[in-house]
Amino acid sequence: MTRPLRAVAVSGGLQRPSKAVALSEHLLDLIADAIPCEQRLVELGQLAPHFAGAVWRSQLPDVVERELAAVEQADVLVVATPVYRGSYTGLFKHFFDFIHQDALIDKPVLLAATGGSERHALVIDHQLRPLFSFFQARTLPLGVYATDQDFSDYRLQNVALIQRAQLAVQRALPLLGLAKLARSVHAEDVVAT
Structure with missing residues (x-):
């Protein structure tokens, strides 16, 4: 028996309620509607x-270490950040600075961002994609950018x-299916040994 897909979203929003959280939750729900998964939101x-x-990571308390481990062990990541001065928030980058550099290799990552207007929509391709390329993650082809006008009551x-x-x-599903298949093959290998 294989475990469900682990879908983890990281929201760089600094307040609650947050449009980045709302977008993260929406994307997690869409994934869960398409494929059985365990959802986790890191705020x-x-x-x-x-x-x-x-x-240093060794300085972090257990509450943060658990969230870092959840990101590193996820089968698929959703990352969403508000745009701050043309990029992701510093806190968002600081969190990912603690992620082990090999932990996200080949992991599917759905990129998302929120901003006050359309003029920052390229943050996904100019800021987020390079960050996750460093990790050798598989950034999904379509990013999701939302402006303030796209929300009503969050x-x-x-x-x-x-x-x-x-x-x-929908376009991510083939990669998510491959991640699920890879997990089952790995689980069978572990059982066989």
């Missing part, structure tokens, strides 16, 4: 007091954006 705004001043309301999110997940 960096909630974790900030526990890791913002740390320089829920997605723009039909075109909702359709893009659905398409992004």
Whole structure:
């Protein structure tokens, strides 16, 4: 018996409620609708007091270590950040600085961002893709960028954006299926030894 897919979202939003959290949850739900999975949301705004001043992973408390381990052990990642001065938040980058450099190799990553206007939509390709390329992750072809106008009471309301999110997940499914298959093959190898 194989375990369900582990889908982990990391939201770089610093406050609650947060559009980045809302977008992360929406994307996690779309994945769960398409393929059985365990969902986990890592909210960096909630974790900030526990890791913002740390320089080394060995300095981190267990609460942060558990979230880092969840990201490293995920089968698929959803990452969403608000745009701050044309890039991801510093806290978002600081969190990923603690991730082991080999932990995300070949891991499917769905990239998402939120911003005040369309002028920052390229943050996905110019900032997030290079970050996850360093980790040798498989960034999924379609990113999802949402503006303030796409939300109503922290829920997605723009039909075109909702359709893009659905398409992004739909196009990701072959890779997620491969991740699930790889897990079952690995599990069979472990049982056989």
